[in-house]
Amino acid sequence: MSDPEFNGSETLPIDILPGKDEILKQIELKIDAITEKLTEHGQKFNEISDKLQSMGNLVAKISKIDEDVETKDTGAKQAAPKSFVLKHIFENVENFVKGKSYQCDLENHFNVDSCIVLQRLNDHLACFVSIRGPKDETKWEVETKIDIKIDGPNQKSKAESCHHNFEINEGWGFPKFLEWEEMKNEYLLDGKLTVEANVQIMKSSGFSKEKIQKFDYSTKEDSDVVLVVNKKEFYVLRKYLAAQSSFFKALLLGNESKKPKVTLTGIDPDDFNYFLEVLHGELAIDEYNIEGILLLANTYDAKTAIRRCENFLLNESKKPLKKKLQMAVRYSLENLKNKCMEEIQTFHQLSSVIPSDINDLDHKLMGDLLKKAIHLH
Structure with a gap:
């Protein structure tokens, strides 16, 4: 993977709802803890019940915040952006080999394959988003806005933003995202590093199929x-x-x-x-x-x-269960959500469908997943 230069400027995040963000972080930590516990054969029923009660209180607080925001929302309806979140927990990061690329699995969003890529470049942690073009097209492009964030313990956080127009299979981002020692001392948690990339597709070409009907x-x-x-x-x-x-x-x-x-x-x-x-x-x-x-x-x-x-x-799609559930939640497809929940029959399936971005997990689904966990137990 290339070592691209970045000439953009840093954009500071604007937190208009600090109370909600803090609650969401608490919920995310609790879900991660529950997911890990579900893999242990000795999980006890009362432990899940305690978690459910705790999360119920947090959900109630979020509902109140959402109600307050809704009453103040007087803006005009805008077309939703083609955006998605990549999130991955990289393990054994402190033993990364210099110059070697470490990436998560490719995910397909809006017909575009992408993933997060990390490298140890000299004394820095490099962080990129990789975009792959269609295999059967010689000319394609994807114009993107990328926000990369790494959160560490003790409320440490590092974020960078950039714009890039992808025309070849490559990674683009930040060769010097964090100093290596700073990353090791302030961002690792049990040798693991959580990296999140918010990607917005501004425009794309070369991915479309032949049109059935013309409106020209x-x-x-x-x-x-x-x-x-x-x-x-x-x-x-x-x-x-x-x-x-x-x-x-x-x-x-x-x-x-x-x-x-x-x-x-x-x-x-x-x-x-x-x-x-x-x-x-x-x-x-x-x-x-x-x-x-x-x-x-x-x-x-x-x-x-x-x-x-x-x-x-x-009835026809072969998309993974996790992807279908994400779409069901995002677009309020109740029948699809119910079918996805019915297909969750093991703890492994349950863990696999929990969205990487906590904002994709609505309040009702949160309760449904916890009830499913209790049922599977």
């Missing part, structure tokens, strides 16, 4: 409005989209009802084409575009598209 200029006669997505024009019918989506009903039959062109920001044109195909009855959903379609369906409150995405995940 050739369909102009059958349209009455043009939607512009990242300079690409889609010719559609107002009332048809309005019937499929409460968002488009308010947009196209409301304030923008007289405009011949309406611009949509913050979304991928390929994802939007697949989304329109689903709305028009095409069998467009597959393993590669399901996340992009579901993101837009959820953003635009297109219930038919959401239902079709959930049916695909229930």
